[in-house]
Amino acid sequence: MSLKVGVIGTGMIGQDHIRRLTKVLSGVAVTAVADISRERAEAAAPDGAAVFDDPLALIASDTVDAVVICSWGPAHEEQLLACINAGKPVFCEKPMVTSEESALNVIKAETAFGRRLVQVGFMRRFDADYRRLKAVIDGGTLGAPLMYKSVHRNASVPAGLYTSDMPLNDTLVHDADISRWLLSDEVTGVEVRLPRHSTIGGDLRDPHIVLLHCASGAIVIVEISVNIAYGYDIRGEVSCETGVAALPNRPATVVSDAYGTRQAIPEDWRERFIEAYDQEFREWIVAAAQGTATGPSAWDGYASTLVADAALRAVESGAHEKISMIEKPALYA
Ligand code: NAD
Numbered sequence: 001m002s003l004k005v006g007v008i009g010t011g012m013i014g015q016d017h018i019r020r021l022t023k024v025l026s027g028v029a030v031t032a033v034a035d036i037s038r039e040r041a042e043a044a045a046p047d048g049a050a051v052f053d054d055p056l057a058l059i060a061s062d063t064v065d066a067v068v069i070c071s072w073g074p075a076h077e078e079q080l081l082a083c084i085n086a087g088k089p090v091f092c093e094k095p096m097v098t099s100e101e102s103a104l105n106v107i108k109a110e111t112a113f114g115r116r117l118v119q120v121g122f123m124r125r126f127d128a129d130y131r132r133l134k135a136v137i138d139g140g141t142l143g144a145p146l147m148y149k150s151v152h153r154n155a156s157v158p159a160g161l162y163t164s165d166m167p168l169n170d171t172l173v174h175d176a177d178i179s180r181w182l183l184s185d186e187v188t189g190v191e192v193r194l195p196r197h198s199t200i201g202g203d204l205r206d207p208h209i210v211l212l213h214c215a216s217g218a219i220v221i222v223e224i225s226v227n228i229a230y231g232y233d234i235r236g237e238v239s240c241e242t243g244v245a246a247l248p249n250r251p252a253t254v255v256s257d258a259y260g261t262r263q264a265i266p267e268d269w270r271e272r273f274i275e276a277y278d279q280e281f282r283e284w285i286v287a288a289a290q291g292t293a294t295g296p297s298a299w300d301g302y303a304s305t306l307v308a309d310a311a312l313r314a315v316e317s318g319a320h321e322k323i324s325m326i327e328k329p330a331l332y333a
């Protein structure tokens with residue numbers, strides 16, 4: 001029997017996830033959708049799916065066993081808490097929430113429930129290249145990881161909707177999560193440097209250089225550029241004691257013509273991480289069918305929120321902003 005899924009938020013990624021849940025993956029059916037724009041929800045609803053104006057009514061409905069949240073970050077907390085309250089497994093797009101207080105509320109609710117229900121949409125952990133990179137580091141043949149360089153470039157971001165806090169609380173969260181996961185480390189402090197301003201996005205603060213200081217002493221250097229025009233370019237290189245391990249260049253057809261020889265670069269996250277999103281949902285469906293969750297947890301959502309908060313403070317202060325975490329609940333051990 002198929003897992004009956006309700007999707008909240010039918011914008012860019014909501015539509016893409018509905019496509020993969022209905023056309024790519026098996027063992028799952030999208031039985032309900034909700035959006036604050038009824039028109040957008042109706043346009044995205046697969047045949048036979050119920051359309052809800054109120055996302056909380058979708059969560060409570062018998063037509064759904066599990067929920068996928070693709071609304072805007074600030075709306076996630078209320079929707080996550082309603083899913084936990086209903087005892088329904090929930091996949092929530094990143095950022096899990098947008099403040100430390102909200103993250104703690106989610107952790108408190110889930111630990112009180114007593115079983116993992118929340119999976120956060122950090123899809124890089126499901127990408128084959130990142131998984132091979134982690135296997136090399138964990139294998140230990142290169143010695144301890146000392147530095148990680150993470151390059152995160154977007155061709156463009158939606159003008160007006162994507163504001164100056166978002167390179168840090170919407171985009172950097174991916175680099176924060178993948179760094180913690182790759183290095184098996186925790187971020188304890190953040191510094192931010194602002195290079196020469198790019199005029200492409202008008203007043204939007206861009207680009208950023210972010211330093212993540214880890215508990216082991218390792219340092220992560222992150223470049224965030226969100227209007228770089230030429231493509232969606234994601235790079236990563238770990239420097240260890242006796243060697244370096246890096247993400248490969250993605251294979252792409254080599255085109256030669258009168259303008260020269262070149263290879264295409266992905267346009268956006270949909271293209272670059274298409275297989276990773278498929279795999280994160282494959283694993284989510286198996287766990288959700290058993291009434292639980294796998295992969296990036298509410299704890300990981302909390303940790304990346306703290307990094308974003310510290311980075312936003314560091315932009316203002318220019319200082320090294322420290323992070324302190326609560327003790328990790330046994331649920332996330
Ligand atoms: P979007 O603006 O295209 O779509 C968001 C949709 O949510 C809109 O249709 C909006 O009307 C709806 N919405 C907003 N608040 C709502 C609420 N309270 N209840 C119901 N619907 C609501 O944005 P998007 O690019 O699709 O991003 C959505 C989420 O997915 C964000 O959290 C974003 O950070 C995340 N995202 C993740 C990735 C990734 O690589 N994992 C990529 C893109 C977006």
Ligand code: ISE
Pocket residue numbers: 094154157170171174226269
């Ligand atoms: C977007 O929401 C994503 O999550 C993409 O993966 C990221 O590259 C982009 O910067 C975000 O805005």
